[in-house]
Amino acid sequence: MIEGIVETEVNGIRTLLARGSGQRVSAGLTFRVGRADETLATSGITHLVEHLALHGRRLAEGHFNGETADVFTHFHIEGTAAGVVEHLNGVCRALGSLPVDRLETEKEILRTEATGRGPAPMLPAWRYGAQSYGLSSYQEIGLARLSAVDVEHWARTRFTRDNVVLWISAEELPVGFELDLPGGEPVPPPRPESVLPVPAWIPGPENLAVSYATVERSTAATVATRVLGRRLFVELQEKGGLSYAADAVYTPIDQSTAVITAVADCSPEKADALVGALVDVFAGLRYVRVPDEELDFAKASVCHPLLEQRAELFLATTAMNLLLGRRVLSQDELLAEIDAVTAADVQQVLETVWSGALTQVPAIGLSWAGVERAPGFRESASGEGAEYFSLGAPAEVLVVGEHGVTVRGEDYASTVAFRDCAGLLTWPDGARQLIDRDGFQVSIEPTLFDGLDPIALAAIDARVDSGVVLPMPRRSPEQIPQPSPVASLGRDRAASPTRARTWMVLWALLAGWIGFITVRTVSLTSSAANGGDATWEMVITAWAVLGLSLALGWWAVRRA
């Protein structure tokens, strides 16, 4: 345990206490539950519980906030001892009886919050799919179907006194804590399992490169991350003048796994040089042992916070490690581990990073450097079924089979199998999007496929587990895609739609006129000839010609 932190218990809840300075008390409840515990169909449920638990908490003084992360949910407060106790007691009371009458209002607040955040990084979804650690890439699209029963159940099973750590920085343990939480089980976080063969790259914006790799949690990995960050800064920012910001970050995600993320930006005209420089930075660290002075610099920057001797700075991380079941080392033990890290250890970690990284880079990609592009779609057997042809893209067809849905074009095919479906997004205008657990998607726009009517859509809905159907908000007419008229007319006419239209109208007029003249002639003739077989034949022929002419004319007008 970190020196200066005492482990104790408050009403059956594991508690960490550090002697803080001054009158202010800082404290938090950290629960071992987060977005990675959800599914696509329940995504947003933890955040929703957090919001509901904080609703109505008003404090005369002090700051409080809540935060939902991948595997943790934090409630943090800073204030007087009495204020802190009152707030955390209140949070626990609220978790026990959530103000579910506010459910829809809080959902709306969460949606507004999401629009303010902008698009989430896509790398986790590529790496883990539409599940566990990949969910942070998705909007909280499960909100729409979450009921009061769902959120109450989630609160009762995950926000328990066996799945939380209380941490306090104060001169002494404040009195008056009730922290009334139900009993439960400690829930280990999901295992991070890649759905993608690595190393791989995906195309991203022209001004950014991000490498994302998992490594085994270790002190060597934290030192290696500092070495990498420093090298990126020196080579890309200081020497190369390519980046305004270049660094690497180490983030533990469960008991034994951490993510190392390397990020560098650039101006778009230097995108290719950024990618080249990134490859060379990694090569420089993989093929050559890092020099002593660089290693020492990295070690010093990892040691620095440990030497400050302020135990309260370690409270939150210690709480998280306790929840993950990871042994908490003392400062001296940590310093000894840092000291023992060798250049070879660092080299090995960075080799693991390179060979296990999923990297988002500008368009030139990384194939030239021996890293393959991650597949954006995949096809599997969707079984026999109805086919619908695209009205927009020639040669594109949608197959709604027994086992799944496939969209197939000239050089691509993407299938989502019904039983792997993590979410079926449904829009009021009929649009559907199927997302499977590995994150592959098929989008279905009824306006873009011939004959895709409500009955056909119902056939899709019927085959998907109703528990993953996610209603989406109404779209404005501009948001609904339409087939381009040029494309639907085919390539020849596309060259000059106006001229084609003129010809069609002329053809319609001509057809009508021919028909009229024929019938008129035949009528006059037949009335003059007083019947007879020959005349009847003429009449029938004339009407047939008229019918054909009108049909052709009508067809021509439609095409025009």
Added chain:
Amino acid sequence: MRRAEARLIEVCAVVPTWTLPWYFRLFTARGLWLGQGEARRRYDRIAAEIPHHFPAQEVLLQQMSPDWSGTWEAMFEFTRRVAAWAPPGSPSKALIAKAHLERCITVGEKRAVAYLKQAQVQREVAEAAQGSVLHPAYRSGPERVDLHTTFGVLHAIAGADDSALPHFLALGSVVSAQTWSQLSGALLTKSAKARDRALKVGPR
């Protein structure tokens, strides 16, 4: 090309100041279509060790042609900057002549002659020759034959026999295949005839 690049990445990582593998990586950058920025970055690594690395400058020059997704403006700006930096007698001063050659063989026979006849072009070519191969400080190197051939040809096509003369004389019985083989039709005839005349006249 990818296999070569993989080995070169490793060599450059192990000996980052060795310019030869970086020079080879200018070719792989071009062949793998890595773009102007990456080619420039590789050239800069060479220039950091050897500021006036003429062979590298020549490769980068080619990369900057529109054939390889560059622009003529960028190419000429590069040659002018390189020339301004280079010491007297440096082959880098001649780089602009290579740019004019690149340019003229892409515009077609007739326009090539008109292009080279422009007073400014002839002046720039002559200045480049005076600053490099004709400069007293010039030390003969592997680029010598090719540069004399380039200068001789650029003057000969424009009908400037007098200016072409010292170059063809310096070459004597040889020309650079690298440059000569790029010529065809009238450009080749004009160059060959001017060379014959020069060798007949001899030094004055």
